Amino acid sequence: MTARFVIEALASQHDRKGFSCGVFALDRYLKEQAGQDIKRRAALCYVAHEQESNRIAGYYTLSAGDVALRDMPEEIARRLPRYPVVPVARVGRLAIDTAFQGKRLGAAMLWDAANRALRAEMGVFALAVDAKDEVAAAFYRHHGFVIFDSQPLKLFMPLNAVVQAS
Structure with a gap:
């Protein structure tokens, strides 16, 4: 499905x-x-846009952030340095135009975000998101994101999982 789209900076x-x-x-x-x-x-x-036009089919935002180490699940936290916070790339917004929903474009955009975070020339442990509701959280969980123990609408995906999937 995503072959007909280009994902690039707005x-x-x-x-x-x-x-x-x-x-x-x-x-x-x-x-x-x-x-x-x-x-x-x-x-x-x-933005993801159709190759033959500049019509935006979807978009996401990406920024630097951090999460408290104490909020990480214990099995992951024990493998990390004992800093108070862990650096992450944060997907702040992710949206797909109604004409393109249900066609796996959201998954492709998550993959693109993870790969951009991996290519960044700085240390980033995970891709993090704040889901707006349980439906959005289920979407992220379906794509390999893990919830923070105390905050079910805050999720992350360690970037080493993306490397292993590549």
């Missing part, structure tokens, strides 16, 4: 106006705030 030629994922806040973010976040380097925004 740029002025991408058509944001027609994007609609069914969640007002996610639609508004892409149309009104993403450009400002990019300029301020608060987050980067990547």
Whole structure:
């Protein structure tokens, strides 16, 4: 399914106006705030668009972050250095236009985000997300994300799992 899409950094030629994922806040973010976040380097925004057009089929944001080591599941935490926090790449938003939902584009965008985090020239242990609800959390769990013990809507996927799957 994703062969007909290109995933790249959001740029002025991408058509944001027609994007609609069914969640007002996610639609508004892409149309009104993403450009400002990019300029301020608060987050980067990547879009999937059809190869033959600039119509955006989906997008995600990626930024640096950290998570408390004490929030990690014990079996993972014991293998990490004893720093108070662990560096992560954070997917802040992930949205697919309603015309493209259910076609595995979200999975492809997660894979793209993980690979961008792996290529970053800095230490990043995992890809982390804050799911907006249980449906979103189930999507992330389906794709190999693990919940933080005390926070079921906060999930992460160690990047070594991506390396092993490659």
